[in-house]
Amino acid sequence: MSLYSFFNRKARLKKFTKIGIVSTILFFVAVISGCAIPDVRPFADATTTLSASVRAGGDMLITPLSEKPIWVEKKKKYIQPKDPEHPGKTLEADWKLRREAMDAIVIYSNSLVAIGEASANRQESAEGVVNEVKKLASLIPNIGTTINAAGDLVVFGLKTYIEIKAYHDMARAVKSADQAIKLVAKVIKEDFKKLKTAHASILTAKLTKSKKDIRIPQRNYEQYKKEQKDLRNKILENLDDQKLRDKMIETDALLAGVEPEYTSLQNQIASLEQEKSNGKNFFNKTIEAINAWAEAHAKLSEAFEKNQSPNLVLLAARAQELKIIIEEAKFKEIIEKVK
Amino acid sequence: MEDKKMTFQEAQAKYQVIIDEIKSDSTPEELLDVQEKLTSLLDELPNEEEFDPLAEAISDASDKISGTITIAVVDDIHSRNEAFKKATEMLNEISSEAEGDASVLGLKKPKYILSSLNKSVEQVKGIISDAKGENYTDAAKKAETLIVLLKDMKSKIKSS
Numbered sequence A: 001m002s003l004y005s006f007f008n009r010k011a012r013l014k015k016f017t018k019i020g021i022v023s024t025i026l027f028f029v030a031v032i033s034g035c036a037i038p039d040v041r042p043f044a045d046a047t048t049t050l051s052a053s054v055r056a057g058g059d060m061l062i063t064p065l066s067e068k069p070i071w072v073e074k075k076k077k078y079i080q081p082k083d084p085e086h087p088g089k090t091l092e093a094d095w096k097l098r099r100e101a102m103d104a105i106v107i108y109s110n111s112l113v114a115i116g117e118a119s120a121n122r123q124e125s126a127e128g129v130v131n132e133v134k135k136l137a138s139l140i141p142n143i144g145t146t147i148n149a150a151g152d153l154v155v156f157g158l159k160t161y162i163e164i165k166a167y168h169d170m171a172r173a174v175k176s177a178d179q180a181i182k183l184v185a186k187v188i189k190e191d192f193k194k195l196k197t198a199h200a201s202i203l204t205a206k207l208t209k210s211k212k213d214i215r216i217p218q219r220n221y222e223q224y225k226k227e228q229k230d231l232r233n234k235i236l237e238n239l240d241d242q243k244l245r246d247k248m249i250e251t252d253a254l255l256a257g258v259e260p261e262y263t264s265l266q267n268q269i270a271s272l273e274q275e276k277s278n279g280k281n282f283f284n285k286t287i288e289a290i291n292a293w294a295e296a297h298a299k300l301s302e303a304f305e306k307n308q309s310p311n312l313v314l315l316a317a318r319a320q321e322l323k324i325i326i327e328e329a330k331f332k333e334i335i336e337k338v339k
Numbered sequence B: 001m002e003d004k005k006m007t008f009q010e011a012q013a014k015y016q017v018i019i020d021e022i023k024s025d026s027t028p029e030e031l032l033d034v035q036e037k038l039t040s041l042l043d044e045l046p047n048e049e050e051f052d053p054l055a056e057a058i059s060d061a062s063d064k065i066s067g068t069i070t071i072a073v074v075d076d077i078h079s080r081n082e083a084f085k086k087a088t089e090m091l092n093e094i095s096s097e098a099e100g101d102a103s104v105l106g107l108k109k110p111k112y113i114l115s116s117l118n119k120s121v122e123q124v125k126g127i128i129s130d131a132k133g134e135n136y137t138d139a140a141k142k143a144e145t146l147i148v149l150l151k152d153m154k155s156k157i158k159s160s
Helices: A003-032 A041-066 A087-120 A122-139 A144-213 A215-237 A242-306 A313-329 A331-338 B008-020 B028-044 B049-078 B081-105 B108-132 B136-159
Strands: A070-072 A077-079
Touching (some): A041 A087, A041 A144, A087 B049, A144 A242, A144 B028, A144 B081, A215 A242, B008 B028
Antiparallel strands (some): A070 A077
16 A cells, blocks of 8 residues: 555545534534424414314304394494494404404414425425535536535535524424414404304394294194195095085195295204304314314424424314314305305 | 193293393393293294284394394404404514525525526636637627626625
8 A cells, every 4th residue: 555545545534534523413413402393284284274264253243244233222223234333344344353363373384384394305405505516616626526525514514504493493483473372362262252152143033033934824834734634534525525625725725825935934944053053063163173273382382392292183183173164064155044 | 641831921921031131231141041042932832823922022032132142242352352463463573584584494595696606607717718719709798697697696695
């Protein structure tokens, strides 16, 4: 072995030892900094679903309310929908603030996802920078080989930097937002409890009216039905009695006259009962989902505090459940029926 | 044993008992309970003409109670507006900072600068080569491209 190759090997060995030490240090920095970036997509998905249910919840009351004269006990009169003091107008303006808050939360949760994605793509981003550096070095004589040798170390260093920074950026955002998330969850929950009551009340009033309206058609229907049955029995005993036959034709006609209104009111009552039950279910499920959602965010914040990985699986399941409720409930149809 | 049919007086008394539950400080939930009781009473009423005025009164009361509930609910929701304004403001600030962080983490800026530098160096090399070959027209064109590249890079760095 020549003296030159001996020193060359020694220098290379020294260089790789240095790279090894630096890599080890960076690795430990990464571990100590708690760099496991949680996948916050389930939280972002749940937020989007929740945002949709907040919109739907508001519309479920705003739409029927805006077109209904409302009794004001203090004034002892009905306020018409066109009146500027109609409560539908106030609710619409107030609900806009809820929609804006939910939009802000959706943007916030998406910004967390963006941090997570930047961290997940760190290899690609780091390589992109190093490749540009290598390209630049190749254009300048005598630098290329040195940069090429250090390339892997730089990629590793950049990756580690991104991972650590992403973790700390996400932790800072989550901790700062937790107070606002708790506040929104608390007030939205209160709002939904009240919306549930008002929605049930409007439907109960409609149901009561329909049940009052059905009384006369039902009475007539039952009376003609009874007459029809009695006549049928009498005709069976006196098949040749023309008067009875004429009376039967007359009764059939009367029954046919009241039946459509009676059936329509029956259907209306059944539909209102179903709608009331759907609404109650929707508001209860949304309140449950808000609890789970705020709890998940608190857990996320706590996990960053303790350098642990949060469990967002349960939240993902709840978000999916809520999504199905919203899709199944077909709220547009409900709103149309409440009008 | 056969159920005894409700008389009009009994029905009227039941109605009055339910209506008397309404107090000036009743909550929307308590009022909803009254409404539900009225609906149940309506279900119990015999379907006879004599009871129709009471059915009418029940329906009318239910609609008026619904108005009182609605107004109380809207007032209650309105009282929480400030909390939403505060939370929205706070979240918008956090989101904007987090979006900036995500952009830094994507190394978009260094990648862009390096890519522009590469293009600039290539242009410089081209200018030198053209100048050596005394091809001054092409050298001038490349110099113009280089200036555009450098200006673009400067403005991108400033804006990011």
